[in-house]
Amino acid sequence: MVALPADLLKGVSGPPDGTYRTYNPFMHAENEAGAxxxxxxxxxxxxxxxxxxxxxxxxxxxxxxxxxxxxxxxxxxxxxxxxxxxxxxxxxxxxxxxxxxxxxxxxxxxxxxxGPAVASPFTLPRGLRDFVGRADELEALRALAAQATEQAPPRTWTARSATLPTAVVSGPPGSGKTALAVRLAEQLAPSFPDGCFLLDLRGLDAQPLSAEQAALRLLTSWGVPDAELARHTAEEHLARYYELAAERRVAVVLDNAATEAQVRPLLPREGRSLVVVTSRRTLAGLEGVHRVELGMLTDAESASLLRAVLGARRVDTEPEAVRSVIDSCGRLPLALRVAANWAATRTNWSLGRLAGRLADEERRLDALSAGDLRVNSAFALSYSKLAPGAALMFRLLSLAHGTDIGLEQAAVLRQTSPTAAEDLLEELVESGLLLPSRDGRYRLHDLLRLYAASRNRAEDGAEDSRAARARARSWLLDSAVRAGGWFGPDGAAAPGPSPDRLLTLDSRERALRWIKEESDNWLAAFRDAAEVGEHAKVAEVAEALNTFSENWVSWGHWPEIYERAAAAGAALGDATLQATHLNHLSWAYWACERRQADAVAASTRALALATAAADPVQQAWSHDHLGWLRIVDDDWSGAADEFRRATELFAEADHLTGFLQASGGVIPVAWKAGRPEEALTAYRGVMDVLDDPLTRDRVSRDERDITALIASYHVSYVYLDEGRWREAADLLASLRGQLDARGSYWQAGKVYLHLAHALTHLGRHQEAAAEYRGLLAMTEHIPAAVLAEARTHLDALNAGEPSPPTRFPL
Structure with missing residues (x-):
């Protein structure tokens, strides 16, 4: 069976303007061999x-x-x-x-x-400069980490012989679980030369990260290319994760875990790495892990935290007030830090005055608690002293999509400039009500988000809040559409500047980076749009990102994107739109999750809808999809029939690029099905279209070149299989150097090898020997099996012996 590279199957779908790129499952670049x-x-x-x-x-x-x-x-x-x-x-x-x-x-x-290294989005965030306390917990965790760093050969760590060092840090919200894990990783960084990483498992979200999605994010962070991830199943992704975790020495913080089932697959089975899991739950179902349960700070630790923020002189002169502040904050680190940050900006206030304000029960919000501790008094005090603009920004942040907030989304929510938004956000950071994140981004602690939402409900009108959230949603989704425009078939048709001038997307690189960095945010906005019934926008975003999806097959959310887009088409009563996104969904099911039965069902449903709507283009793409999917089952004859029907429909619709792609699929599939004349007819049809002056301007130069190259490579097998040596030699000679120039070394090796075989059969032995020798000199790129076959044939030529039997598997 021919394996279908997921990133090359995507040619079955495309944008509504009728332009598509040519993809083929038999053409894929191999990694350089023999370095x-x-x-x-x-x-x-x-x-x-x-x-x-x-x-x-x-x-x-x-x-x-x-x-x-x-x-x-x-x-x-x-x-x-x-x-x-x-x-x-x-x-x-x-x-x-x-x-x-x-x-x-x-x-x-x-x-x-x-080129220059790109920082991983999951590298360790900056820890707290004034971290205090938790000495016993840190000592226990350092001892656990020493088990990983002191063991000698990695192979000594196995599921049977030992438990890989793993810790679960649990405790109530605001108890400092993440801060402790980050502090530990910072201290141990020299012992883990391959890096320290923090991944938020989003345990409190309606849709937490799955174990596979988490593994994919870490694999990407460890440098595994998307093209490699796209070729593998979920099980293979986890296997690759275990393999790299065993080879490397990394510290991984799996933050904010929801359940044992989410975490268990992410615990490495061997190696010398350290995994620290944080969760509000104890995750008692995990076996063989070291457990650290964080309660409240002691009085001494609480006082030390206040000293770290306010200075020892100010704290030690008012011991009674300090005890009152500690009691009011329930010894919860987050509440203590917020209160201390508030006092740090008001040096003219005594701590007694702070204690009095915190003791005012009327300032507490009963709905906000950590376990049985009410902690909002500290939040309320800091909030009450914010300037009106910063207070409004704080409330609006509760409406943001995603948990990691950039300047642009904050500016849209507040209807101000990014510079002004940054000033307001930094004021919130100084007050302790907002946490700095990576690369100039910000995040709200879960408790603070709840508090901000409560203030939003109390102070802002429901209509204004809906408008602000809609504004942010619209901006994120419009930006996603603009970024996706860089990946359309016509690369020159780059999107213009955004009307609000908030975001610059002036290159494919910037667009790709924005889509990935903001993926959690625009995905949340996309889901929101689907929930509120913005069906046209849902379909627009999904279509705009269709071609981009080939660049990030491993993301893991494309099936959801196209499920929602197909549902949007149905809600709009637009059968063609629904069929279009069902065809996209078919690709996503197969390429992202290897769900072949679901992929076939999606394309079959798309075909029925497109037929009812009398839309030949989507009918054709459905047949094209089904052709590739039949190849998975080695149904070459059925695949050939699907591709032939696709070419007829594309021709009927005058859809040139679709016609070329489907015809290109007919060539190898018809040959494998034992129908060589059909393969030759398809090849002549492709070349006639490419050479026709009336159609040349409708196909880009690059598309024309790659289509001709793929078609010629495939038809060479028909000539070779039928013993048409002169035609094979002429065609293969014209392909020399083209495939290796594009990085397709496996196919390039076959071109040189098969050309030498054809020349041998033509009696042109000196030329054949020269081709064999040239191929053997390319040891850095050509796979060993191809080189071995060339060496065998060259030895036979040099010895004057008959050429060994030749086969031509695709």
Whole structure:
């Protein structure tokens, strides 16, 4: 069965303007094989007469990791991995040093090729400068971490032999769970050279992150490319997560967990990493974890926190007032910090005056509590002293979409400029009512969000609040549409500047970064739009991001996007729109989740709707979808029939690009189905369209080149299989250098190899030998199996022996 790369199946759908890009499941770039590190490791393994599986057993490094290194897919192995491999290979000191040097070189080359490093959105946030207390808890966690850093070979950590160091930090809201975990990770950073990461599992959201989504975010943060993730199933994503966690030394904080089921798949099974889970629940169902339960601070710790913020002299001169403040705040770290920050900005106030204000029960909001502790008195006091503009911003932040708020969304909510919004946000930070996040962003603690929402309900009219939320929703979704415009088939048709001038999206890179960084926010706005019945906007956003989705297949939310978009089409009574998004949904089911049955059902439903609506284009895309999906079942004849019907419908609709794509699919599929004449007819149809002066201007230069290249590559198999050696040789000679220039080294190797075979059959032995030798010189890129076949045929030619039998599997 031919595996379908998920990122190349997307050609079955596209925007309504009738322009599409050509994708083909048989054309995909391979990673560079045989890089110096990979070659050295393979040579060392083979010199010991070990298979990859035997070396994996001897070293404790997974077979997949070894294979990735040998093929050049993994260019940044860590020293611990290399040491384990050296032990498994029984290398002497000099050879071990040579392996380390090759790895260092590969790492430097990979870094140079990838350009400047982009900071991961899940790197550790800045910790509290005035963190105090929790000494016993920190000491226990440091001792746990030492188990990870002191163990020698990674393979000693297995599910059977030991429990990988994992801690669960639980406690009520505001007790400082995240602050403790971040403090620990900061202290231990030197022991974890591969980084410290914090991932919010969104345990309080209506839709918390799933374990797979969390694993994908960490894999992306660890540098695994989306193209690789797109080719794998959910189970393979988790396997890759376990593999990298075993190879690396990282500290991972899984913050704000909801349930054991969410966390359990994210606990690594081996390695020398540390995982710290924070949750309001104890997660008692997790086995073999170290538990730290945070209660309230002691009186001494509470006083130390006040000293850290206010200074020792000011605190120690009013011990009675300090005790009153501590009692009013319930010894809850968040409430104490808010109260202290408030007092820090009012040096003319005595702590006695602060204590009196906090003791005023009428200023408390009964609905806001942490466990059985009412903590809003501290919040109310800080809030009451805000300037009106900052107070309004605080209330409006409770309406924001997402938990990580950027300047632009805040400016839209407050109807002001980003500069003015930043001033207001910083005032809230100074008052302790807002937390700084990464890269100039901000976030509200859950309790503070509740408090802000309560003040919004009490002070702002429902109509004004709805208008503010709608304003933010509209801005986020319009920005998503503009950003998605950079990824349309015509790359030159970049979107213009936004009318409000809040956001600059002047390149694909900026657009891609915005879509990813704001994904939680615009997704929340998208869901909101669906809930309030903004069906046209839902469909518009989904369509605008259709082509972009190929660039982020591993995101995990595309099925939801197109489910909601298809439902929007149904709600609008627009059968064509519903069919369009059902076709997109079919792609999402297969590419993102490998749900083949659901993908087939979505395309089948789309076909019925498009047929009823007499829309030939969406009928054609449905058939095109079903053609690729039949390939998954090795139903080549059925696939050929689907593609043929798609070409007929595209021709009827004069949909040129769709016609070219479907025809390109007919060529290899008809050949595999034993219908070579149909494959040749499809090939001639593609080339006729590309050469026709009446249609040339309707196809971009790049699309024309790649379509001709793919079609010619596929039809070469028909010529080879039928023994039409001269036609095969002429065609393959015209393809030399084109595929390798595009990074498709596997296919490029087949071009050189098959050209040499054809020349051999034509009796042009010197030319054939030259092609074989040229191919063998390309060891850095061409897969080993292709090189081995070339070497066998060249040896036969040099010995004057008959050429070995040749087969031409696609």
């Amino acid at each position: 110096p590190l990979g070659r050295l490791l393979r040579q060392l393994r083979q010199s010991r007469r070990l298979t990859i599986e035997e070396l994996a057993e001897a070293s404790g490094v997974s077979g997949r990791a070894i294979g990735d290194m040998e093929r050049g897919r993994s260019r940044r192995p860590h020293r611990g991995t290399l040491t384990a491999l050296a032990q498994g290979l029984r290398l002497d000191e000099a050879t071990h040093s040579l392996l380390v040097t090759a790895a260092r070189t590969a790492r430097a080359e990979a870094t140079a090729r990838s």
